[in-house]
Amino acid sequence: MVVSAFDIILCLTLVWLAWHVLTSQDLFKAVVLFISFGLLMALSWVRLQAPDVALAEAAIGSGLTGALFLSALRRMTSHRRGERRLDCDEVREDEGQ
Amino acid sequence: MRCVKMKGSEASGKRRHISLLSLLSLVMLAGLSAALAWAFLTPGPDPLGLAHRVDAALAESGVESRVTAVLLNYRAYDTLLECFVLFLGVAIVWSLQPSRPVRQEPRVDPVLSSLVRLLVPLMVLVGGYLLWAGSSQAGGAFQAGAILGAAGVLLILTSSRLLSTMPKGLLAWGICLGLFFFLAVAVGAVALGGNFLEYRRSSATMIIIALEVVAAFSIGLSLAVFFGGSRPEEPSERTAAGRPPHGEGEEP
Amino acid sequence: MTSFYVGVALVLLLTIIIGLLRVLWGPTAADRMMAAQLFSTCGVAILLLLARGFGQLIIEDVALVFALLGALAIVAFVRRAWKTDGPKPDKGA
Structure with missing residues (x-):
């Protein structure tokens, strides 16, 4: 009972998270959501009795890819405008209000 | 503020495009879910798959773990090609135009440096453990390589000039080592009168462990080099190309 | 006992879901x-609870990998994405 509740909530969260990763306007938010997605994906692989894949997902999906995306984001933004992402974040949300 | 305006106009222009895209992805997702549900609900001809055949031949494979036996013995050809894919990836990344070095804080604060000092040896240790554990349970060359790669990424993040100070030839040889060793084993088997990538039963365990160690080293190095971006340049080369070394801690 | 461990893991999973809202709104x-x-x-805590609950000690290895690599993303963030008092941008913002 509890086990199937865990599995169902995990599945639903994964789909919801994937949706937000794909539709997010802010790239930084998408990257952070992707890191979280990797973590939940590793949990799912564990529940699917595939610890090998869970290990690879934990190392690649959550650790390496996250660092790679953050670094790529930095390169993109600094190349385009020499401006840090954080400022754009704050100013844009202020503007939206 | 300029960036904000640009971002805002881009966002409003893209909104319709994105909603169309999300509708399309929703349809595709529904189709995929239906296909998966259908595949799950209809029993296939062989519900056990190939698991029993893998188990039957496990005694001959030289290792106790099913996954490792499949990856490095039964389907070693696939793993060889995967090593080749990684090698090709590094070759492509290195043949791109050198990017500007990322501007990052030249000063490493003491918390970060002590974290790195603590974590990197632990990562190498855990990588070795996964490699060793791979012959009997979950783990193996790719997982260990990923952890080693993460240790390399941590080092690159801490000192941005790490890759360019390393001798380039050594780096290239380290990346190729796994592939070359794999090929040597494959061709060696042919030379000894077997098939391509066929191991003798007596030496299978040794060969698989040696392959895993070398492959993990190369995979780790490749992943770290991917993170470094384009082919690391010598400092003299970079100034000759007219690219001032931005934000590498050289300017005050 | 399995349901107890998985129940605690479920509570932690709900904590993650609440934390996701912070990622979305933050x-x-x-x-x-x-x-x-x-x-x-x-995630490390959930994996350790699942390892106890299902008696699969191999899951602890996954938790170990998570514990080691969790720091990687934040180091990348601090070093590459987020700067408090770095050099001034060369183009006007």
Whole structure:
């Protein structure tokens, strides 16, 4: 009972998270959501009795890819405008209000 | 503020495009879910798959773990090609135009440096453990390589000039080592009168462990080099190309 | 006993889901990153509970890998994405 509740909530969260990763306007938010997605994906692989894949997902999906995306984001933004992402974040949300 | 305006106009222009895209992805997702549900609900001809055949031949494979036996013995050809894919990836990344070095804080604060000092040896240790554990349970060359790669990424993040100070030839040889060793084993088997990538039963365990160690080293190095971006340049080369070394801690 | 361990893991999973809202709403980049860092710790705890609950000790290895690599993303964030007092941008912002 509890086990199937865990599995169902995990599945639903994964789909919801994937949706937000794909539709997010802010790239930084998408990257952070992707890191979280990797973590939940590793949990799912564990529940699917595939610890090998869970290990690879934990190392690649959550650790390496996250660092790679953050670094790529930095390169993109600094190349385009020499401006840090954080400022754009704050100013844009202020503007939206 | 300029960036904000640009971002805002881009966002409003893209909104319709994105909603169309999300509708399309929703349809595709529904189709995929239906296909998966259908595949799950209809029993296939062989519900056990190939698991029993893998188990039957496990005694001959030289290792106790099913996954490792499949990856490095039964389907070693696939793993060889995967090593080749990684090698090709590094070759492509290195043949791109050198990017500007990322501007990052030249000063490493003491918390970060002590974290790195603590974590990197632990990562190498855990990588070795996964490699060793791979012959009997979950783990193996790719997982260990990923952890080693993460240790390399941590080092690159801490000192941005790490890759360019390393001798380039050594780096290239380290990346190729796994592939070359794999090929040597494959061709060696042919030379000894077997098939391509066929191991003798007596030496299978040794060969698989040696392959895993070398492959993990190369995979780790490749992943770290991917993170470094384009082919690391010598400092003299970079100034000759007219690219001032931005934000590498050289300017005050 | 399995249901007890999985039940605690479920509570932690719900904590992650609440933390996801912070990632979605978070006004600054640092808020989002800190929430993701919380997930890493939570994930280690969930994996350890699942390892106990199902008696599969191999899951502990996954938790070990998470514990080691959780720090990687935040180091990348601090070093590459987020700067408090770095050199001034060369183009006007």
